[in-house]
Amino acid sequence: MSKLMKIPAKVIRNEYITPTVFEMDLKPEGNLSFLAGQFVQFVLPDPRNPEKKLKRSYSICSAPETNFLRFCIKLVEDGLGTPQLTKFEVGQEINLIGPFGKFIYVESERAPFFISTGTGIAPFYSMLDSMKARQALPKKAISLLGVRTEDEILYDDYMSSYPNLDWIKAVSRPKGQWDGFHGRVTDYLRSLNNFAYNDYDYYLCGNGAMIKEVKEFLAEQGVEKKQIYQEIYFK
Numbered sequence: 001m002s003k004l005m006k007i008p009a010k011v012i013r014n015e016y017i018t019p020t021v022f023e024m025d026l027k028p029e030g031n032l033s034f035l036a037g038q039f040v041q042f043v044l045p046d047p048r049n050p051e052k053k054l055k056r057s058y059s060i061c062s063a064p065e066t067n068f069l070r071f072c073i074k075l076v077e078d079g080l081g082t083p084q085l086t087k088f089e090v091g092q093e094i095n096l097i098g099p100f101g102k103f104i105y106v107e108s109e110r111a112p113f114f115i116s117t118g119t120g121i122a123p124f125y126s127m128l129d130s131m132k133a134r135q136a137l138p139k140k141a142i143s144l145l146g147v148r149t150e151d152e153i154l155y156d157d158y159m160s161s162y163p164n165l166d167w168i169k170a171v172s173r174p175k176g177q178w179d180g181f182h183g184r185v186t187d188y189l190r191s192l193n194n195f196a197y198n199d200y201d202y203y204l205c206g207n208g209a210m211i212k213e214v215k216e217f218l219a220e221q222g223v224e225k226k227q228i229y230q231e232i233y234f235k
């Protein structure tokens with residue numbers, strides 16, 4: 001089988017946007033065409049064995065219409081890959097392979113309901129920003145993000161000013177006074193009364209436990225499997 005081509009990309013920005021999440025902007029050599037929602041793999045040295053490589057997947061957070069690639073990455077302190085990524089400096093090169101994945105927006109008569117935990121919001125940013133760039137805004141949409149603490153909320157300004165979008169932040173363990181929803185995304189779904197579940201397609205991204213729980217809940221509400229799309233970041 002032929003080896004996948006490595007695409008060299010230059011770091012043009014690498015900055016924390018919350019206490020534990022950083023954005024990395026890359027300018028790939030040539031044109032890397034992808035569909036909103038897809039991911040690439042970063043090829044890194046394996047700290048356990050310098051002769052080996054480590055591959056880590058990251059959703060492209062920016063829209064295909066943007067002239068660089070943005071990633072939104074959570075530092076896993078004891079992880080092998082992310083501590084290395086935080087140290088990349090502007091001008092350094094990193095190898096990518098891809099794009100991969102089938103987690104893309106599918107036009108339908110139903111409205112999209114995007115549900116994420118943490119950096120799982122990245123593909124939804126890409127999808128929404130692409131719709132904006134193409135002037136193909138959804139008539140209505142919901143974006144529900146679950147985070148532990150309020151300082152981990154991502155893209156608040158962008159989401160709160162996006163047209164026709166209900167933006168809901170579920171904070172499970174607020175550190176201070178929190179006037180928004182207090183609980184996890186599943187608690188939020190359970191709190192809804194007379195919600196028209198079948199008016200939506202569900203896009204789920206983030207940790208596997210959340211995705212499993214949400215799918216069980218949606219099944220109980222009579223939502224069909226064909227209305228649910230998912231991308232699991234970790235189990």
Ligand SMILES: Cc1cc2nc3c(=O)[nH]c(=O)nc-3n(C[C@H](O)[C@H](O)[C@H](O)COP(=O)(O)OP(=O)(O)OC[C@H]3O[C@@H](n4cnc5c(N)ncnc54)[C@H](O)[C@@H]3O)c2cc1C
Pocket residue numbers: 039056057058059060071072073074075076078079080081082083118119120122231232233234235
């Ligand atoms: C298709 C796909 C797309 C992804 N896109 C993104 C993305 O856009 N942004 C992003 O931040 N991550 C994303 N991930 C997760 C990413 O690939 C890595 O798993 C993550 O960055 C940890 O890598 P690491 O080498 O630092 O940790 P590893 O050495 O691989 O250790 C992983 C350990 O940390 C846990 N872990 C992994 N991710 C998290 C997390 N976010 N929070 C807490 N614990 C975690 C795992 O369960 C495991 O126990 C994606 C994963 C997949 C499969």
